Amino acid sequence: MTKRFGFIAIIIVILIGSVVLVGHEQVPPIVIIASMIATTIAVATPLTLGALSGVFCERSGVVNIGIEGMMLAGAFFGWLASIYMNTIFGFSATPSILVGVLAALVGGGLFALLLAVLAITFKTDQIIAGTVINILAIGITGFLNRQLFFEKGSVFGGQVPHAPGVLPPLQLPITELFQRWCGANTGTCFTLGQSLNKIVDQKPIAISAIALVFISSYVLFNTRWGLRTRSVGEHPRAADTVGINVYFMRYANVIIGGLFAGLAGAYLTLESVPSFEPLMTNGRGFIALAAMIFGNWTPIGAWAAALLFGSAQALQINLQFFRELIPPNLAFLQQSYVVGLAPYILTMIVMTGVVGKTTPPAADGQPYVK
């Protein structure tokens, strides 16, 4: 794992460094670095949560390639609930969004329940069950989106409804603290404060995702629940012989995984942008899966990998500000879609196993027959 964390750190430093290299004439490097880190943490959120979803499912022995679908379901149902609360029931923005987050969890959880029924009870091939989840989520969210919002005579009369907005950042008074501390509104000290503020000033789901990484790690490796979860993913019969209910443990962990994926969906429509588009998860569920594998099925490893993929996405976002400064011989980098390929290319490189091999749980993907 050390080798892997080293690899991740080096790539992130290279990516941040390249943006600094391009933009340092216009903006102080420290500001660029802060901006890159802040964007990385933010855009890594759905990847982190998606990867945690995978960790819980697969540690208990159920392969989850349906993260993408669960995420999409969370995004749609969260968004839908927040609009209903706001427009139809007349609640104000914040409670509407919070109900939306709950609905996202329920949406992700229900799709996970379906995966659990297919994979654990009916012992369907788990790759196919996951694919079913993905296709079903695309179909249902796309269909409902059109029926509810764009059909004549629908609840919202064919008009795109007004969304109640997104979750606000935490707004910690870091800039103010530094202002008082430095005694000035300019200078290195103040810029440092501003930069730190930019990094820390994340929104609630992004912050919870980081907290959940450490909570998950503790739960998996230091609690009874975690020991039993890992045992049913490694050798379910051994767990069964000491009186552990394999089916219950797998069901519970798959549903927990669904909640994580649902929260990742909530990030997309209730924290990042206040809108839903069909297919908006855009492969994040699969990148999250790659992060889980690269992180060797551990929460902290998966988070590090999610940050790696997040930083590639942050590169694209931050490079846009300095489009004109890109040297002419690298003009192709001005097209944002070229840089936008970075996370996917990085995923492929990482998955070839050049940075060492990983070991999945021994019974991952194998249905348990009592």
Added chain:
Amino acid sequence: MTDTPNVLQATGITKHFPGVLANDNVSFDLRKGEVHALLGENGAGKTTLMNILYGLYKPDAGDVKVNGQPMELNSTKDAISHGIGMVHQHFMLIPVFSVTENIMLGSETDHRARGAGPIPPLDRLERKTVAANVRELSHKYGLDVNPEAIVGDLPVGVQQRVEIVKALYRKASILILDEPTAVLTPQEAEDLTRIMHELTKQGVSIIFITHKLKEVLSIADRITVMRGGKVVGTTTPAETSEHQLAAMMVGREVILTVEKEAAKPREEILQVEDYVVHDRRGLEAVRSVSFNVREGEILGIAGVQGNGQTELVEALTGLLPAQSGRVLLSGKDLTNHTPRALTETGLAHIPEDRQRHGLVLSYTVVDNMVLCDYYHAPYSKRGVLQPQVLEANAVKLIEEFDVRTPSPYNPVGKLSGGNQQKVIVARELSRPVKLLIANQPTRGLDVGSIEYIHKEIIAMRDRGVAVLVISAELDEIMALSDRIAVMYRGQIVTTVDAGKVTREQLGLWMAGAQPETV
């Protein structure tokens, strides 16, 4: 002896499986502090009975009493709470977990005082406390285990001790050992015997399931023999003999010593010259070995496991490359050729690990019967398999080699070990072969199957095939071989005529003693 109380009493146990009556009105009892051996061939119903006692299966009829109390057996939890512990033949341990984690799994908070109320599932694991308890337990019963070790890194014998400690940690006073010696080296088996004596001395009662006759006579206090789902009888080592037990198990007289005539060796079929093989980690496992096997003779290779026999056989059968040296088969140089080239030249191979290297477990018997020659006529025509021919071939071999399978289209993985081995033997010996390499041909098999396979191997020899037998069982080597080579640390220490050597002498050479040069 008879006045010791019964700690366990099973009466009239009956269990049906689809198509099989696995237990038919079986009664069994266990006294405090005794080793009661349950002897029977594969499929006799021993394991079914034990799984019933351990709560894994529910019997169709019959009842079980523990310490005189009727026991409701709905799950393993019930069995554990009644003080029954089981060490399964295939260990129920999680290789990536530490010894402590394996032992505490499912009983994570047993070390705490009772009555503290329910413990939340997210409570922190107290690994250190449990590790201390494990250390104490293993000391008390003379079981040497390190609680911090990762189970997957431990040798099989130690893993078995972990299983025993795991049962004792759950306060087991009745221990079921399912075929405990099947996976052990002779030294480890001796260790186990010592441990079993220590356990019974401290009041633990042991049910010992096996099909090895010698062990039963040396370890057990009482012996119950099962056959075809029924109890044949109960006896003691003093009242019985190997022959009698074998006859009870199989239901007829069994010839334990193989009858064979003197070998009539002719020309050399296999010549191995200065053969060097590295194992998969790159260490030199076979160090410049030379020998030959002639038509119509059996060369046995004796040696404690792990002295290069596995690598030697894998290289000879094309599974592992040799670093240097030559192999000639009927005078043709076949060093480092593919398994198919070797097979086509006339090599038959009964591999050490039948499930990994001998069979495709998820394939049917029909398909497994033609794994070596499915691609040519009459099994294939222009690249298309001929189902009728395949079936006819399987039906013929099933009949001829007495493979017990519900249907030729049963997956091989569902057959018993003995029948799986017969499928391999049928496939390998029904082809026109010149050389047979049989590595541990009877490992884990019951008396009846062993007798059968030994007879087949000798029949092959008498038909003029050159046979190379590798076995860790000295009895097997002594029974089959015409000449015996002893392997030690990757080298052949000596080669002798089977008739001119004693067991004791072979044992010394296997342990590294140098043969005096004449």
